[in-house]
Amino acid sequence: MRPYKLKKHRSARAIVREWYKHFNGRYPPSESTAVDSHPLDGKVRAIPLKEMISSIKEQGCWAFVSIPTKGKRPSELHYWHDGKVCDHVLMEMFGHELGHLAGKNLKVLKREEERAHSYGAAAVEAFSIVEKIRGRKSCG
Numbered sequence: 001m002r003p004y005k006l007k008k009h010r011s012a013r014a015i016v017r018e019w020y021k022h023f024n025g026r027y028p029p030s031e032s033t034a035v036d037s038h039p040l041d042g043k044v045r046a047i048p049l050k051e052m053i054s055s056i057k058e059q060g061c062w063a064f065v066s067i068p069t070k071g072k073r074p075s076e077l078h079y080w081h082d083g084k085v086c087d088h089v090l091m092e093m094f095g096h097e098l099g100h101l102a103g104k105n106l107k108v109l110k111r112e113e114e115r116a117h118s119y120g121a122a123a124v125e126a127f128s129i130v131e132k133i134r135g136r137k138s139c140g
């Protein structure tokens with residue numbers, strides 16, 4: 001797995017701003033700016049920033065990784081959660097993002113998202129096994 005730095009954000013808005021800056025090179029001029037998003041289904045679509053932030057708030061967490069294409073800077077795993085979100089959802093989210101940092105990234109975005117998704121699913125499954133062994137459920 002690539003080395004990475006973990007970066008926590010204080011709000012859904014803050015992480016979306018950081019994400020936007022990473023992939024578009026600057027802050028969005030206003031909340032109505034349309035951006036490309038890739039939800040867990042791997043589909044890419046343009047949605048208003050305001051809509052993106054509210055769907056992230058509804059989900060209770062969000063994350064992204066930035067992987068430098070040149071130089072020796074470490075990758076960064078950015079995340080935000082509302083403190084109430086279920087551990088399973090966090091496991092899936094971090095498993096997915098760590099999947100992007102593990103192995104070889106695929107050039108086609110949809111395929112790469114599917115690859116990362118399998119890491120998220122494995123993380124949730126592993127967590128469920130641990131809960132079963134320990135005889136406790138953290139949520140759900």
Ligand SMILES: [Zn+2]
Nearest residue numbers: 096100113116
């Ligand atoms: Zn992803």
